[in-house]
Amino acid sequence: MSDLTAPDADAPPPPARLAYGRHTWKEVAHLLADLPCALAGFVYAVVTIALGVGLAVTVIGLPLLALGLAGARGMARSERARARGLLGVRVEEPSRLPRRHGFFPWLWAQLKDPVAWRSQLYGFVRLPWGIVTFTVTVVSLFVLWPVLPFIARGLTNVDRAMVRGLLSPSDELERRIAELESDRGVVVDTAAADLRRIERDLHDGAQARLVALAMGLGLAKEKLLDDPDAAAAMVDEAHGEVKLALQELRDLARGIHPAVLTDRGLDAALSAVSARCTVPVKVGVDLPARPAEAIEGIAYFTVSELLQNVSKHSRARSASVEVWRAEDRLMLQVRDDGVGGARLDGGGTGMAGLAERLGAVDGVFVVDSPEGGPTVVTAELPWRDRAPATGGR
Template identity: 75%
Template structure:
């Protein structure tokens, strides 16, 4: 099982960490480094003066009403300063540093916003960068300026050494603090995906109720009303019996639509019997002959079961609609703390994440719960989709639940 569908975060993190490779003494990169080092002095002095005055005033007046808001404003400015320095380093030094996640208060109101700003670790790290940079900016400006007039042959190597120190400083103080910071950004993105998905599901349920069962029940009520009027007026004839018979048929159709809708929300067979029988039921309704093999010793959390069920459901629908396959298979098993799903068909292949078949939506949904989605579909087939989900076993009074049908083929 590979994770080829995801970009390598390790490769991004290591990009540019080592010193630049050997190059001609005076090339474009060298001149950009010299320009960056000379610009350090005016940029460093301006940042130091503005931020120090702002932060010192905020800290000094923190016992007053305006102190903390002034401090929060200064820390907000620190974030903007960090963004400008990252852009300057990216343009002149080729250092690509990820942007920190945006601040999002958990509660509304001025005080939560104020407290969130004052304790922002990213802004304090940027303020530290401004403090540290001033003496370094004076040193680099002096050394580079002297080399321009006195030590011209050594200037490229001096610029390279000094700019490497700047690169390390930018990565150390202006990048997201650690993996946790990056994880927060991912979770914020995933939260948007989950919210959008939930809203779309609610709209679908509302539309299905309005256009399906509700419309049938309205027609049923009207038909029964007409039959009732005829019976009360003593005009009972064959037409009344036909109306009642039609109403009976509408009731059965409405009940079937409600069952289908309930199955789309959360199927009863999944709740009662587990993934084995639930996926076997899905395979039985697929227009392409499909087999299932579910090998689980216990049941995962209900939310994970539901995601696994609807992932297989959508994949089998794609097999039915787009694959032109003769057969398909579904396998589900557990590997340590991961639930793995593999759906294979012998169809024409050529499926893509951006192909309009819902694959991209599935990948986003799985990613929102820390899952993986890998698609392998060469032209001519076969198509193999592998999905991974966190296990997160359900517990009852601290004991893992072993439901019926958890292991099945």
């Protein structure tokens, strides 16, 4: 995700003058540093690509290439900082690659990262230009001293164009499309897992009870004339099985989409799920209207799972749930005063799964849980207006 606040726009340097000013000295310093920086970038690009491609037929080739591309992002970041400090070029930092779980998804994301490949291209083309700028600047310092400000301005304007052209997030749209394609796969996998869970719950729960109920009623039918008392007992037992099966079906339906959420919205639904938490939970919902059903459902199940984590892992004495709207985002925050230590990458709390689900709909999931607590989980979802209800005759 991009930084929440974009950098300021480029501040155009003042016109070059015969007198040496602060901006001229900064430009000269940048030009003199071009050669060592370009040499380092060129060597890094050649070595990482040559090793990665040359060893691609082995098991270590592609991982080496992926690591080299990841490092190229870091070198590009330092070049943007150098241009920002000395040339006043303020280029927005590219978005981070989406978090990947598993080696092969991470490898593929690194290998197709356009930002990293453009950073490597920048390392290639910078070396000849760095030699030119260093040589011209050194000669100008001793031979063309009076017009050095104009020479430095012309050379650094090329530097500015290269930074903007190769190190700016100009292809963010293409990367965002690739990210959304990956997120679509997460949504499909999540939906498939939910369907398997529903199938398993039906098979092991309500279906098994209904099979037993059918067998019990069949036996009761056979004994109805010969042993009415035994048949009555079997019918009574079957009646209990029917109640249990109905309860299991209600619980399963609540897990798919609770009726209270459909009928009364997030405030009532979150109050109901908070009442089942093992610690006291304070709920505050401040929404001007109800969001779209899909967003409302994701918000509900996110809070529900977080409160389950509070019950199972936090050892908290109290918790709170806050939901509000901030411009075009639906914000939710779950806080507890427990022992802390919750992490996105482990612990069996399902945090990574929640982060993936929210990321698939362009959401954000942040966990702040130092050892000793408190734990604060903040989630953002895109606000989408609820479709108007349609009625029929």
